[in-house]
Amino acid sequence: MATQQPSNENARPASNNVRNTRQAQNENNSGPSHRNTATGQPRKRNNTRQLQPLQTNSNVTNSPRPKRRNLTLEASQGIIRIGGSVGDYRIKEKLGEGDNGFCYVAELKDKSAIVALKFQDKKENGAMIENELRLLKKVQGNDAMMKYIENFTYGSYNVIVTNLLYCDLKSQLAHNQKLSSHNTLRIGYELFTALDWLRKKRVVHRDLHSGNVFFDKKFSKAVIGDFGCSEMEKRNELGLKFHDLNHISHRVNDGEEYRFLDDAISILFLMLELCGSRSLFQDGNIEKMVKKKKKLFKKPADALIKETNKFMIPIVFELRRQFNEPRPTHTKLLTVIVKQTVPGFDPKKKYETNTSPPLHLV
The missing domain is CATH 1.10.510.10 (Transferase(Phosphotransferase) domain 1)
Structure with a gap:
């Protein structure tokens, strides 16, 4: 029994189904070619690329800018933070605290000196602050005394500035x-x-x-x-x-x-x-x-x-x-x-320390 062949009435000639090799190559490289059918001339290609709109994250685009710190407000409220400014100084780190205040390492803003800042609440320690300032100034002039530099007000604090020791x-x-x-x-x-x-x-x-x-x-x-x-x-x-x-x-x-x-x-x-x-x-x-x-x-x-x-x-x-x-x-x-006491003790002899850093007394 003979097998019925499918109708090929709608089939194009083989020559129309196979693209010109050069044309196919051009399409691979730059997309299909276009011709001006009205004139029979090739269309001029527009080599200017169409820039796609930049895709952005709406959360980033719409997020508010970080608020700038109000340094005047910080000073009036006596806010102390690492990296913040206190008078002419920038806070670097906390040293410690005691019964009547706490201390920070600070650097002059022009980076010419590193000092110690002692913060004392004027309302709680008013009498002690006045007393300490008066006597600290009184004992100056001897290198066995902590060196006083200045004092000023920062918010509710009195700040005493002294030299920073090791x-x-x-x-x-x-x-x-x-x-x-x-x-x-x-x-x-x-x-x-x-x-x-x-x-x-x-x-x-x-x-x-x-x-x-x-x-x-x-x-x-x-x-x-x-x-x-x-x-x-x-x-x-x-x-x-x-x-x-x-x-x-x-x-x-x-x-x-x-x-x-x-x-x-x-x-x-x-x-x-x-x-x-x-x-x-x-x-x-x-x-x-x-x-x-x-x-x-x-x-x-x-x-x-x-x-x-x-x-x-x-x-x-x-x-x-x-x-x-x-x-x-x-x-x-x-x-x-x-x-x-100890035979041969000489107070002019240097302190005995270890030989490797960090240096400390032995």
């Missing part, structure tokens, strides 16, 4: 639980020397502890800072109480008037802390704390029995001797440190 003494105990005898004695020697300057100005510091003693980056000298609790001799205009503080003299813990000698006793306690012997004068219980301090002064040879603290015995004896003197002197303490 570290405080307390941070050095984080590297080692105690320091070498040389470092301990040199720190004591320099602080007792600094007390002579304060005495000439008739200023009692009243808050000498490892957090208020500072060093520059080369550990060239011990520097006393934070005069927030300081007073003129035989005054207590701030009405501060010190009965529960470990680093304060047991005399003051018992309620007696704060004297020049009590600053020296605080330095003694600081030196014992550097020896790793803070348990001899510190205790969470106030009564036990005072008993420890009295025992230390009554029988120093019985309390200081370790090789790391025996050299402190002559200093305790000298301080005890001066308890009843009308004008105790720090000069005598300097002689005791040099001649009666």
Whole structure:
């Protein structure tokens, strides 16, 4: 049976189904060719590309611009932020805070100096601010004192600007639980020397502890800072109480008037802390704390029995001797440190530090 073939009536000739090779190539390269059928001439190609409209994200296009900070408003409200401006300074980082203020590292806007800014609320600490400013200015002129630069108002804060030092003494105990005898004695020697300057100005510091003693980056000298609790001799205009503080003299813990000698006793306690012997004068219980301090002064040879603290015995004896003197002197303490503690101690010898960064006391 013959198979019926499909009708090819509508089929075009093969020549019409096969495109010219060159024409196909042109179409592949630039699209199908077009001819002007009216004239029989090829149409002129428009080589100018049609630019497509840029596709944008409507969320980005319609999002509002970030608001510019109102620096005048920030200043009036006393807003402090890292990277923000405070007066002529730009805040870099926070240093820490205490009972009557907090401190930041800042840089002059012209980048000529880096300083420390101490912010104190004028409403809460008005009397202490005035007192600290007055005494900080009074003790200037000695490189053992924190250098005062200026002060100004920022919102509700008074801002005290001082030179920025490398570290405080307390941070050095984080590297080692105690320091070498040389470092301990040199720190004591320099602080007792600094007390002579304060005495000439008739200023009692009243808050000498490892957090208020500072060093520059080369550990060239011990520097006393934070005069927030300081007073003129035989005054207590701030009405501060010190009965529960470990680093304060047991005399003051018992309620007696704060004297020049009590600053020296605080330095003694600081030196014992550097020896790793803070348990001899510190205790969470106030009564036990005072008993420890009295025992230390009554029988120093019985309390200081370790090789790391025996050299402190002559200093305790000298301080005890001066308890009843009308004008105790720090000069005598300097002689005791040099001649009666560690043989060969030289206060002019550099501080002992590690050899690799970050540099710290050993």
